[in-house]
Amino acid sequence: MKLDDIDRKILRLLQENGRMTNVELSRQVGISAPPCLRRVRALEENGYIEGYHAQLNAAELGFGLTVFAMVGLHSQAEADLKSFEDLVRGWPMVRECHMLNGEIDFMLKIVARDLNEFQTFLTSRLTPAPNVASVKTALTIRSAKSEPGVPFGLPEKRGG
Known part of the structure; x- marks a missing residue:
């Protein structure tokens, strides 16, 4: 599966908010809901999306x-x-x-x-x-940054 700009935008948006509804995702991506859902399912089936998780506050849960x-x-x-x-x-x-x-x-x-x-x-x-x-x-004394996922803001590598 070759990713296009829409696929990358879907991945970026879901990485930021995995609870986003398909309707909201399709609106932000600029396509209708059914093809957006098909793309998300294809991204899941092809291993680009491995799962959806809640980011928990370890310290608040007693893991200090x-x-x-x-x-x-x-x-x-x-x-x-x-x-x-x-x-x-x-x-x-x-x-x-x-x-x-x-x-x-x-x-x-x-x-x-x-x-x-x-x-x-x-x-x-x-x-x-x-x-x-x-x-x-x-x-660890403290954590200044803990950001899962990939850095979508970096320029794409072209050629080879």
């Missing part, structure tokens, strides 16, 4: 601690990498997991209620996990 953990593994064989990723998927406190290039194998974003809850997770789950060689952590 965000920690980034840099994890080094003993083995970087593909089976061992996948095994670690599968393990991480089962840990609800880990909200993001990224495999990195360089000295660190994985960067985890961990959300906890408090330092005690995080320390328990660190010492009972993460550090003793199979194949984990090292864990370095950084506790």
Whole structure:
């Protein structure tokens, strides 16, 4: 599926407000509702839209601690990498997991209620996990920006 300007506008608008009705979306995009809905469904089916989520306030819900953990593994064989990723998927406190290039194998974003809850997770789950060689952590002081999605404001890359 090749994206045109209307598809990109649909994606930008839904990224800003995933609760927007199809009628409002079609009005802002400048097409009627039925073709707009067909485009949204095609964007979903082709994997451009992976889901719709509410952005929650972690602190208001009692999750006042965000920690980034840099994890080094003993083995970087593909089976061992996948095994670690599968393990991480089962840990609800880990909200993001990224495999990195360089000295660190994985960067985890961990959300906890408090330092005690995080320390328990660190010492009972993460550090003793199979194949984990090292864990370095950084506790956040504050967050100046947390914006999911992609930067639609950037100029498009042309040619190749």
